[in-house]
Amino acid sequence: MTNTTYTVIFYLFAAITVFSAAFVVFSKNVVYSAFSLLFTFFGVAALYVFLSADFIAVTQIIVYVGGILVLLLFGVMFTNKIMVTNLKTEVLNIVPGILLLITITGGLIYTFLTRADWYTTDDQLQGSVVEKIGFETMSRYVLPFEMASILLLLALIGAAFLARFDNPRKMNEK
Amino acid sequence: MDFFNTIGLNHYLVISAILFGLGLFAIVTRKNAIVVLMGVELILNAANINLLAFSKYNGGMEGVMFGLFVIVLAAAEAAIALAIVINIYKTFNTVDVSSIDSLKE
Numbered sequence: 672m673t674n675t676t677y678t679v680i681f682y683l684f685a686a687i688t689v690f691s692a693a694f695v696v697f698s699k700n701v702v703y704s705a706f707s708l709l710f711t712f713f714g715v716a717a718l719y720v721f722l723s724a725d726f727i728a729v730t731q732i733i734v735y736v737g738g739i740l741v742l743l744l745f746g747v748m749f750t751n752k753i754m755v756t757n758l759k760t761e762v763l764n765i766v767p768g769i770l771l772l773i774t775i776t777g778g779l780i781y782t783f784l785t786r787a788d789w790y791t792t793d794d795q796l797q798g799s800v801v802e803k804i805g806f807e808t809m810s811r812y813v814l815p816f817e818m819a820s821i822l823l824l825l826a827l828i829g830a831a832f833l834a835r836f837d838n839p840r841k842m843n844e845k
Numbered sequence: 846m847d848f849f850n851t852i853g854l855n856h857y858l859v860i861s862a863i864l865f866g867l868g869l870f871a872i873v874t875r876k877n878a879i880v881v882l883m884g885v886e887l888i889l890n891a892a893n894i895n896l897l898a899f900s901k902y903n904g905g906m907e908g909v910m911f912g913l914f915v916i917v918l919a920a921a922e923a924a925i926a927l928a929i930v931i932n933i934y935k936t937f938n939t940v941d942v943s944s945i946d947s948l949k950e
Contacts, residue, residue, distance in 0.1 A: 674850075685856070688860060693867060696867045701879060712890070718857065719897055735886070735919070738923070739886060739919065739920060742924065764873055768873045771870065775869055776865070779862035784859070789899075796904060803909075804910070804913070808910070830925050830928040833932055
């Protein structure tokens with residue numbers, strides 16, 4: 672792949688990510704926001720492939736698109752009346768919000784590009800990263816790995832407990 | 846023009862800064878709790894892009910491992926947050942975060 676093709680594809684995915692993220696934020700319809708978030712997640716996954724983190728890209732697609740996005744859509748459908756067809760979200764603090772958006776983004780870009788002199792090396796990550804992740808998970812990151820599994824179990828139990836339909840204690844009070 | 850032709854660390858940092866700003870904007874301005882959660886997810890994705898970009902241009906594996914754990918934590922956070930939002934909806938019959946101002950019914 673030539674350098675020009677690489678650059679063009681990078682800018683294509685960068686544009687998809689940024690514009691769909693902007694649509695998520697500025698769209699008034701919640702369902703449109705949720706579906707636009709799909710394209711943002713795919714664009715971010717493509718950027719991960721550019722960063723030679725292919726395993727993270729596939730994990731991003733499986734967890735975010737397959738899990739979190741479905742969960743968010745479920746939340747959108749569940750927290751609106753079935754008969755109401757316009758799933759609108761109202762906006763408040765629009766002027767302070769836009770001021771905050773411009774200052775935070777501009778300040779971050781200015782700091783990243785001009786003030787921060789990041790250390791980069793010529794010995795960059797190359798090729799697939801899957802094998803290295805396997806070695807790291809089983810050597811240096813065993814404890815965080817196990818803690819993540821416990822945390823996921825607790826989150827599963829906690830979410831199922833919180834979102835239960837029939838709370839027996841509440842039923843007895845009534 | 847050299848900045849636009851060769852993709853480097855700075856390009857990823859600019860994208861992540863834009864995503865972070867948009868996520869913050871969603872959190873500050875939206876009334877619907879679900880859209881606020883979408884803003885949180887955007888911010889997490891921005892942080893993840895930064896971690897992986899620094900990992901690539903540093904040559905180490907630390908950022909990649911942190912990125913993996915960030916995705917795991919994001920999944921747990923989304924599940925718990927959605928459960929809380931559904932509980933709020935059952936209690937107050939709305940998910941408008943600006944009208945929910947009491948801890949009990």
